[in-house]
Amino acid sequence: MQDYATDPAYLEALEWFVLMKDEEIGDAQRTAFEEWLAADPSHVAAYDRARALWDRFEIVKPEYDRLHRAGRIGRRSALLGGLAMLVAAPAFYMLTRPGAFADYSTGAAERITVRLPDGSTVELGSYSALSLDFTPEQRRLVLHRGQAFFRVAAEPSRPFVVQADGGTIQALGTEFDVKVATDQIVVTVIEHSVKIQAAHCPPVVLEAGWQLSYGSDGMRSPVRADLAAVEAWRQDRIIVEDVPLRQVLTELERYRQGRIVLMDSALGDIPVTAVFNTRHTDKALQVIAETLPVQVLNAYGYLAFVYPK
Structure with missing residues (x-):
């Protein structure tokens, strides 16, 4: 055909x-x-x-x-x-999605938990992709896209390292979250600590309860993390507080089949504070249209256009 x-x-x-x-x-x-x-x-x-x-x-x-x-x-x-x-x-x-041929991947609004050969577990969020490269010397993983929650099995002789967009996150403890955002990688430590190396910057040890992001422009200073907001995706939720609309739409786009097109770039700066259910993204767009000075039109279920009222 x-x-x-x-x-x-x-x-x-x-x-x-x-x-x-x-x-x-x-x-x-x-x-x-x-x-x-x-x-x-x-x-x-x-x-x-x-x-x-x-x-x-x-x-x-x-x-x-x-x-x-x-x-x-x-x-x-x-x-x-x-x-x-x-x-x-x-x-x-x-x-054209990164990681099209990864070892593990998820679709829209899909989550999976993978038990790795060493006993560690990884929970992959929506539109995520992960590859493994385990050798006798090292446990290396590549997060191509999306978000993942890692619970690492102790094995001191074989480092557990996650690679994401030019940087590496080495587990020094148990639990941490890595998210591939539009222009940066966001790392949040839930328990113990990790060592982050990126963009020719000195390595940074990030402790539990802290968050750090890095990108092509370097590494940002650690900040206190809102762990409830960070882990909300594991309960099918997105929690945002004063987050620019463009970021919110990019996040929602990961949980639906299709694209969300922001028709006026000036709208992208509007701050959004809300809790969205990732399994009902059309409802989330409806809430955005009802509470912000924007209109949302869905085109045949695949494209959503957001523009000024």
Whole structure:
């Protein structure tokens, strides 16, 4: 069966459909379109599919038109981009996720607990991926994406090291949490301590009850952790206090099938304080729409658009 997302005729049809929606199209382009349509019966079928896709896209079209009038985005590229996201995003999104071939991975709103060969356990959160590399000398794990809670079995002769985005976290005790966020890695120690090495910085020993993050710009100073908020994901909850909306949407996106598109970057700075159930993300978006100066539109269950009221 032909995959629409990679069907050349379908992709051409999308381009033609958007072009024909342009009020400034000329006679030469209309003639070229008619010739393309008549050149192959598959073109007619592809164009019909493009027209059907437009019906799905129609609910968010007014917002694209508003952005176009405001000069933020070109109309044709916006419409074609939106249609292309509806067609190709599911497959492309999954194939380009880090850790696509990891040893253990989870889907949207899925959690699993893995017992490792040494007796340690790892709880993987939603959209997470983990690889193992156990040798007689070392227990090395790579957290490609998402979040994981580690409970480490004592084995002094074989260090337990988690690698995440260029840094390493070595267990010096029992329990800790590692989260791969948008632009940083967040490490929280629940019991005992860990040693963190990242970004050419001196190693830091992080004690229980403390949290530290690192990224391409270096390592930040440790802060006291809200352990209830950190571990909330293990009870299907997200707890945020004065967290920017863009961060909240990024977090919610991990728990649903599809993308959440913030249509106005200025909205991203709005602070959010709330408790969300990760198994009901549409309800969470509804609460956001009811309590903040934003509107939320769902496009065929896969895309959610957030824009000003």
